[in-house]
């Protein structure tokens with residue numbers, strides 16, 4: 244096909260990176276509803292310095308995020324890793340170190356747990372008997388709380404695992420899928436009777452890998468977005484919300500405000516509720532499944548303190564707060580300690596609030612929220628005076644919830660698209676295969692690959708109301724569905 248037209252809906256990292264990777268495959272256009280690109284990547288200026296108020300780091304152990312940055316021309320001088328990885332837990336009103344020997348909060352060594360004093364003696368004993376417990380085989384996915392509560396007791400879930408998952412998903416461990424959110428733990432549970440021993444093997448396997456776990460860009464991750472935007476140039480349209488995607492013969496139609504655009508291939512990279520409404524008329528089965536993915540709203544309060552007021556602050560890059568502590572704040576990132584390039588004449592802290600089942604923090608107005616968060620942060624970090632500058636950023640419906648059965652749901656979405664013969668129509672984004680930026684960069688590589696394949700071998704399409712009689716070869720058998 245000569246110069247196919249490729250429409251990418253959503254100007255977050257998934258959409259921008261997919262569009263950039265596709266830019267030699269045809270005429271690419273990115274449609275972004277808002278007036279700003281980057282979605283959940285957003286760098287603001289606070290006290291004269293750039294501060295990320297959405298995502299602030301890439302998981303370096305998944306290579307695709309860093310690969311995207313390097314492919315875009317960023318080098319060693321731009322990529323920076325954390326100065327410290329030490330994290331505290333806010334337990335019973337005191338800061339305790341997160342035990343070193345945990346995998347996603349799950350203990351692999353009782354001695355580390357004892358030293359951290361995160362658990363009471365009774366809770367410790369309960370966690371320590373895990374290797375002696377019989378195996379319970381359960382068909383299919385389970386919730387994080389169900390799997391880990393059964394093996395280690397509720398306290399490990401509430402005091403160690405929930406705060407870590409809370410930082411990523413703002414989710415409820417009673418609902419979050421063990422398969423989709425704590426992959427290494429889930430894998431160990433499939434292979435070993437004891438999770439302690441299974442995870443110890445996992446930990447030993449990664450021991451000796453001294454590469455940093457996270458990496459960011461000096462000057463903020465907004466630079467990644469700016470570089471993508473520069474590369475894409477006029478191919479990006481902001482304030483261009485798409486309202487529906489419908490089939491029109493062998494092409495696709497995008498309904499925009501007051502006009503319709505045509506495309507040969509479409510990548511949907513929006514949050515799940517938007518993707519659901521975009522596809523409602525065209526692939527209703529996929530739309531129904533997308534609509535079933537719920538989201539959590541969160542907020543970030545960025546705070547700038549005088550470094551002289553922070554001389555008593557504990558070492559470490561941050562504090563995680565279990566919901567059982569009853570605080571507004573669920574995580575504190577001490578940016579000035581975490582990132583070497585943030586050290587200097589301002590002590591920068593980011594605090595996040597909001598959980599899927601607790602809207603109380605976000606119900607407060609900005610001024611009240613900032614004041615109360617500032618007070619909690621000052622208490623936790625022993626800061627002497629209030630912040631000199633405070634900014635509240637709200638992320639409504641930002642974080643997709645990977646509830647029990649999420650992986651199977653993603654398979655059903657992909658199958659519905661295949662079964663409808665919706666060739667050329669692709670769905671990506673953080674709602675499906677991983678919230679992290681490195682997972683987003685990987686998704687962009689996959690989307691680019693799949694769109695190229697489609698454009699190389701276009702086929703007749705059969706979607707609701709537009710049946711062109713599709714042959715059985717266009718429908719992938721369920722057994723051959725890709726794992727997400």
Ligand SMILES: Cc1cc2nc3c(=O)[nH]c(=O)nc-3n(C[C@H](O)[C@H](O)[C@H](O)COP(=O)(O)OP(=O)(O)OC[C@H]3O[C@@H](n4cnc5c(N)ncnc54)[C@H](O)[C@@H]3O)c2cc1C
Pocket residue numbers: 252253254255256257258274275276277279280281282283284296297298299300301302483484485486512513514517541542543595638641642671672673674677678679680681683
């Ligand atoms: C506070 C916070 C902190 C985070 N920290 C980290 C971190 O440190 N590390 C990490 O790896 N991840 C982090 N994440 C997660 C990560 O940022 C996101 O999962 C990722 O950026 C999502 O990218 P995306 O492109 O899939 O979606 P989004 O960034 O949500 O982009 C979707 C885009 O689609 C647009 N859109 C919506 N509707 C339409 C429409 N109808 N038409 C056109 N466009 C539309 C939106 O405006 C948006 O720009 C964090 C997230 C938040 C909220």
